[in-house]
Amino acid sequence: MIRGLKICGVSDPKTLNFILNHPHPPKFIGFICNYEKSRRFVRYEILKELINVDKKKVNFTSVLVNPTDEILEKIKLLDFDYYQLYDVSPERTQKIKLKYKVKIITAITISNKDDVIKYKDYLNVSDIILFDSKGYHKSESFDHNLLNDVAKKINKMIAGNIQIDDIPSFINKEYMIDLSGALEDENGNKDINKINKLLNLSSKI
Numbered sequence: 001m002i003r004g005l006k007i008c009g010v011s012d013p014k015t016l017n018f019i020l021n022h023p024h025p026p027k028f029i030g031f032i033c034n035y036e037k038s039r040r041f042v043r044y045e046i047l048k049e050l051i052n053v054d055k056k057k058v059n060f061t062s063v064l065v066n067p068t069d070e071i072l073e074k075i076k077l078l079d080f081d082y083y084q085l086y087d088v089s090p091e092r093t094q095k096i097k098l099k100y101k102v103k104i105i106t107a108i109t110i111s112n113k114d115d116v117i118k119y120k121d122y123l124n125v126s127d128i129i130l131f132d133s134k135g136y137h138k139s140e141s142f143d144h145n146l147l148n149d150v151a152k153k154i155n156k157m158i159a160g161n162i163q164i165d166d167i168p169s170f171i172n173k174e175y176m177i178d179l180s181g182a183l184e185d186e187n188g189n190k191d192i193n194k195i196n197k198l199l200n201l202s203s204k205i
Contacts, residue, residue: 002170005202006030006157007195008063008180009040013050015190020056022196024203027176030061030084034071039188040180044074051079061105064088067096076100084130094125103127105157109134110142116150123154130178133160164198171205 004027010016011031019025031047032040042050051060059081064071066087084105085093097104106126108119111134119129131150133142141161150156152174159178170177183198185191 002167002177002202002205003174004028004176005198006061006176006178007183007198008032008061008159008178009038009184010190011040011042011046011050012190015192015195016050016053018192019195019199020053020058022199024199025056025058026199026202028059028061028082028178030063030178030180033062033064033075034067035063035065044071047075048078055079072096072100082127086132090121090125093122097125105130107132107159110146110160113146116146119150119154128155128157128176130157130159132158132178164194164201167198167201168205 006028007019007026008030009032010019010029016029019029031042031051032038033042033047035041060079061082061084062075062080063084064086080102082103082105083096084107085096086107086109093104093106104126105128106122107130108115109132110116122129131147144158144160147158157176157178158170161181162177162179163182167177179198183190183194
């Protein structure tokens with residue numbers, strides 16, 4: 001079975017409310033907090049209003065690419081359960097975790113086998129290891145077979161242009177699954193129908 005779903009790149013109240021009130025909500029919802037190149041980026045003033053809702057049992061995740069002290073100080077009072085960190089050293093990750101008392105998803109971007117083993121440097125400072133593509137906001141793919149040797153006991157999540165119909169192929173791999181681009185329309189907006197399909201599918205597997 002898959003160990004949970006994360007819907008990433010939510011940026012508007014309509015989509016957020018639909019997900020939170022769905023009969024089968026995901027385990028995580030991700031918000032792009034400082035990566036302005038992404039069309040899913042949410043500016044701070046909008047972000048603090050957007051996530052000021054009843055989360056129910058969903059974990060809100062702040063997605064941060066090499067965050068500055070300034071952005072970390074701005075978001076510290078927002079109701080995030082996890083910080084998902086890209087391009088942050090193990091030492092700085094630990095400092096962020098201790099200072100802000102938040103759970104950490106460390107994102108390792110993958111293009112080859114050498115990239116995969118970097119996760120070992122983060123095991124002691126991360127609650128979840130996310131294996132993603134090098135594309136960041138571009139929803140690019142990578143060869144998921146590169147992860148075959150990652151220890152099963154690790155609390156791990158996988159991303160990288162995963163499509164809704166790919167979900168059943170991960171049933172026996174004990175991953176949490178992170179989707180974003182697969183849930184968008186041709187204009188890059190979150191598609192409620194696709195999200196509904198995903199959440200209903202996840203309830204059956």
